[in-house]
Amino acid sequence: MSYVSENWRGLAALFLGVGTVMACHYFLDTCADTGTFATLANGSQVHMVCSWSERATEGVGGLIAIMGLISLFMKQSARALSLAMAASGVLMILIPLVLIGTCKSPMMACNLSLKPGVLVLSGLITVVGLVGAGKLGVRMSQAKVA
């Protein structure tokens, strides 16, 4: 078995985790990235809720990348880490939708860029995590039978 086919779970987690951090930081826009801020009564401008969603998503992305790295070096933990990756994907879905949210108006930059981008990435992470855990589960049950 080649290195890639043997370690695809860890590599995918590493790639998707780093990809999430990079995408949020450089490619997916929050309202602050387009120069829109909330103005307080005292006149000072502050970041809106989407900026905090972006930071939280970057944090979860970083965690997924670390899980991928651990999975590459500690093979026996691959299944548990795949499940944790799927759970992290669900957490990432919840960040812009429920836990922190994005700006209210559907036409704001964050709702046109950050939210859809994060939802697609987190959907991919969840599916990859579930497939990775599922395939290992099948292999383990076959090994038990043998």
Added chain:
Amino acid sequence: MKPSLWRLTLYNLLRRPGRSAAAALGVLLVAATLFAGGLITQGVRHAVDVGLDRLGADLMVVPAGAGTATHKALVMGEPAAFYMEGQVAAQVAEISGVKSVSPQVYVETLASAACCTGRLFLIGFDPASDFTVKPWLTAQLGRDLEPDEILVGNHVLSMPGESMRFFGTDFRVVNRLDPTGMGMDETVFLPVASVAEMAQGSITKAEKPLTIPPGHVSSVLVRLADRDALGRVKEQIEHEIPGVAVVTPGQVTEGVTRDLSGLMGWLLPIAGGVLLISLMIFLILFAAIASERSREIGLLRAMGATARQAVASLLGEAALLGGLGGLAGVGLGLALYAIFQERILVHYTLPFLWPSVLQQVLLGVAVVLLCAGLAIAAAAIPAWRIAHLEPHHAIHRTIR
């Protein structure tokens, strides 16, 4: 097909999960593209029908050169501010065939200080002559708006009872209009007299004063006595009143259709390409399956299974693969459209109102049936060849 044959079919599909998944993936992509395309088309048409019906006008007279801004304001609620002499309303009313006219004043707000409303499009309507908001007001509120009251479109974030500040003047939201999927959903309606007061007050209260030339209006909504006279009245208005342009519901529909075809221009070739590839995969896959299983089917037939049952087994596999792939594709298409809806609509300047659940279900069922049907059609030739082999031939040779 009998239950035992369904089990056999399912077992055959699971025997080579990778191959089955690859075939289903092609179908999934076709179904997702077709469903998303169909959903967008249905939703855009629905929005145009509801929006234009709510507007209630047969024509709109706007300043010359303001046609594009009017289209964007009508379709997307993009704030617009342009003005023409108010006497245009009276001039239009005098033209034969015109039943009633109602002037409106457009205002583009400053970016809101509160998170996250952005700029809004305000429309000042004349309560005495209006036929866009007034019927709704009469039915829902039973009275006219007070000077400090506003009605908001369905997508404007404020709720009834809350206040909104425009150019330093506070207004109370009385109610939200029903959704139309058009620009009206992003619009705030208030009496034209309130717009004048707001403009006056903005000199001292707002960061930037609102300047509307005195006696000017932005558009004149026109109702005709006879809709068949639309072409003649349009020409007459443009000929007799200098400096104006006429926007008809037909032009709005045409514009939306043009924008929609821009989207479909790349969506449909993708669907067509993936469809061709999927059909080829199915043809190759089922030719291989027939070849691989001719011995097994020959044995089944020798044990008493009819040719029809053998065909049904193969076609059942194709239908199941096509149907499941199609179902997953419908789910994927719906999810992707829901995620990227706003981005697509803003990019292509499209209005959208979700079709009824029944229409969505019917569209989904049609897509799944189409996928299953195409899969069956692709598997039909190898299945037919198997059906016409004698059992002993099927056992001793493979199909080429």
